[in-house]
Amino acid sequence: MQFGYSEACLEHDTGDRHPENPDRLRAIKRGLQKRHGVEYVDADPASTAAVAAVHDEDYVADVESFCERGGGNWDPDTVASDETWDAALASAGLAQWAAEDALRGADGRRTPFSLGRPPGHHAVEDDAMGFCFFNNAAVAAQSVLDDGPADSVAIFDWDVHHGNGTQDIFYDRGDVFYASFHEDGLYPGTGELDEIGVGDGKGATLNVPLPAGAGDADYLLANDEVLAPALARFDPDLLVVSAGFDAHRHDPISRMRVSTEGYALLTERMQEIRDDVDCPLAFVLEGGYGLDTLSDGVATVHETFDGRSPIDPDEDPDEDVVELVAEAREMHDLD
Structure with a gap:
């Protein structure tokens, strides 16, 4: 794979004890050292105009001023330093x-995989939250829509937390399909099954709020029975994966049970959707706070693209998830 990487993203200083810290990127690079076929690309930072295409201009200016003053706590979870402005533009x-x-x-x-930080999927139009300042996936989607290479974009978010920011930015639009598999009831408390979009965007938001403890078989069932047919119907020109690795069974801030092999299986499913829909595929890093599980997760995505075939899980989906998936299919008229 090609990995987008910028040293500027290491300069975003959140403090010694913050879970979203530069060691995340360092761990990923260490994990990729012995893999062959790894290529790094340092792209140009996003312009303020590109960021303001999905964020309120006054909010963007406030972030810049906040960083110029030395940063601090934007909210209890979301921390900036004077270097955060450059890092956030680099990440986008x-x-x-x-x-x-x-x-x-x-x-x-x-296949490109962007390794930026700060992450982005919680950033709403006019506010930072959940470690996120600018919504990287949303900036990317809007850019290709504005510049003409794409008329429609799908974003699939497999981070354990619901990407409320990405959903909100595109909630009333029909040219961006947003789908999320996340832990039900976890921060930020959004992403209910019946949040499906409004106006032109009705039906272009898909949420599968999985119960705590969901594992590989549950995620694959949701993919095969809900996400894949929904994306086939939407027929996007581009599929972006908001790839967080905090649903891993050993991540310190979630209760999900996805294995490293589970991420390989999800990656294989993304390849199948890419082939079935005939659209390009890109990955954008979101969360993941266990350094070993994060680096293993990114590495297994790479290895899957390098030709390794993942092993199917032994377990069956949980009955509660079977019922949830049936509800989601009915909600989105997939039966």
Whole structure:
């Protein structure tokens, strides 16, 4: 794979004890050291205009001023330093590169994966939250829509937390399909089954709020029975995966049971959707706070694109998840 990476993203200083810290990127790079076929690309940072295409201009200016004053706690969870402005623009720019490079034809072993931080999927139009300042996936999607390579974009978010920011930004629009598999009831408390969009965007938001303890078989069932047919119907010009790795069974801040092999299986499913829908595919890093599980997760995505075939899970989906998936199919008229 090609990995978008910028040293500027290491300069976003959240403090010694914050779970979203530069060691996340360092761990990913260490985990990829012995894998062959790894290529790093440092893209241009996003412009303020590109960020303001999905965020309120006054909010963007407030973030810049906050960082120029030295940063601090924007809210109890979301921390900035004076270098955060440059890091946030670099992170958004890497996501833009991933989307644009996929649309230029980068696929297979050259599929792009943006390794930026701060992450983005909680950032709403006019506020930072959940470690996120600018919504990287949203900036990338809007950029390719504005510049013409794509008329429609799908974003699939497998982070354990619901991407409330991405959902909110596109909730009333029909040109961006947002789908999320996340832990029910976890921060930020959004992403209910009946949140399906409004106006032109009605039906273009899909949420599967999985119960705590959901594992590989549950995620695959939701993919096969809900996500895949919904994306086939939407028929996007580009599929972006908001790839968080905090649903891993050993991540310190979730209660889900996805294994490293489960992420390989999800990656294989993304390849199948790409082939079935005939659209480019790009990945954008979101969360993941156990350094070993994060680095293993990113590495297994790479290995899957490098030709490794993942092993199917032994367990069956939980009955509660079977019922949830049936409800989701009915909600989105997939039966």
